[in-house]
Amino acid sequence: MLTILDKYILKRYLATFSVMLLLFIPIGITVDVAEKINKILENKVPLAKVLSYYVDFVIYFTNFLFPIFLFLSIIWFTAKLANNTEIIAILSSGISFRRFLRPYIIGATMVSLFALLMGFFLAPKASEGFKNFRYLYLIGNGKNEMRETNDVYRQISDNEYIYVSNFNQEAKTGYNFVFEKFDGERLVYKISASSIQWNPTSKKYTLLNYNKRTIGDLDDKIEIETSKNMKFNFDLEDLTPVVYIAETLNWTDLNKFIDKEIKRGSANINVYLVVKYRKYSIPISAFILTIIAVAVSSMKRRGGMGINLAIGIAIAFSYIFLDKIFSTLAEKSSIAPIIAVWIPNVVFGILAFFLLRNAKR
Known part of the structure; x- marks a missing residue:
């Protein structure tokens, strides 16, 4: 009392x-x-x-x-x-x-x-x-400084990695795109493209100058297309989050975000x-x-x-x-x-x- x-x-x-x-x-x-x-x-x-x-x-x-x-x-x-x-x-x-x-x-x-x-x-x-x-x-x-858009390299799952040399947020486009999938330490396949663009209508990404190399035991399989639509398990906010993203998240969202970033090797x-x-x-x-x-x-x-x-x-x-x-x-x-x-x-x-x-x- x-x-x-x-x-x-x-x-x-x-x-x-x-x-x-x-x-x-x-x-x-x-x-x-x-x-x-x-x-x-x-x-x-x-x-x-x-x-x-x-x-x-x-x-x-x-x-x-x-x-x-x-x-x-x-x-x-x-x-x-x-x-x-x-x-x-x-x-x-x-x-x-x-x-x-x-x-x-x-x-x-x-x-x-x-x-x-x-x-x-x-x-x-x-x-x-x-x-x-x-x-x-x-x-x-300021708009360009809000995000880290140069040499973006991220791990999006336990065995998947992506890279873009530059990302234009206004055009929703990344350049010199690379996607790699591993099985342990062995590379399963690698996708590369001159650009990757998000299409909000189809909810897919459009890859220009698409090139996929699948690694085989004796020889590799190569697939080439001028343009190809694909789905990936990442979105644009994950690819280039604002530099101060952690400060803007409440306690629950911050913990989820950190767990996701740890898995990605941020x-x-x-x-x-x-x-x-x-x-x-x-x-x-x-x-x-x-x-x-x-x-x-x-x-x-x-x-x-x-x-x-x-x-x-x-x-x-x-x-x-x-x-x-x-x-x-x-x-x-x-x-x-x-x-x-x-x-x-x-x-x-x-x-x-x-x-x-x-x-x-």
Whole structure:
């Protein structure tokens, strides 16, 4: 059961966090509008799309900058409690520091659940709208940059592989197409064509300059046609997904997508796994950053709240910096994504432990 002290601190916790969000959101929108207004006017973007973009913008950046907003809000109101000697009065009444932390942990639980639900369901949809708008209206050659269309090589099943040297999304056409089917390590047959085009009416692919070589024990069988219609067990979205596809999928779809990409031997699997693991690591960071913020700001300092805020800002941006570095390393190197994503939480978890021990003294 919550006591008067719990309700008092919890109310300050949630209210300050909410106010911090409401203060920074208009600032972020204003800065973004000032930066992008020329492009928006130049491309004559409809007002409805602009308004939809800024709704997605708010959700996207709230999810991305959630640790900073939370950390600074706790630093702010806890330092104010310390500056008004309220914390000294609370601890002098016989309440232990661990008991003093309880409403903070309850608040962190509520915020982390909110962050978890946002990361699973709200943020993916907002990310899709935000990214699509940027690529379609704000980036010079955005439509072509949305997809990896050069030297596309994919495993579409356990024993089938495809390759196109270049893919034109507007024409639904791939060039220098190759399809290979294996039985274990033995090549069964190979299909090649100068181009492959999707036909939405017949739900088939049209191959120009079709050539099929079936490997035999003593000799090979070769089939050549100028044009041939065929069905394959892949579609265009599978062939060239948008580069940010993982960010736009909800939890269920993301897991299905990752399983499918693992079977295909996708070269981008680490990128997708980083997105998946971050959905868990960010909510957990609410607890770690809450403990650090309380430990840092609960002491009354000679410099006042300014010193606490300066320390808090330095720690918050260090966390974001470390998180970004290891996420990039996971995407570009051989380091395991789950390790890279959780390293910032482990490092700052250890820091939280030592700061808390010091604060108790």
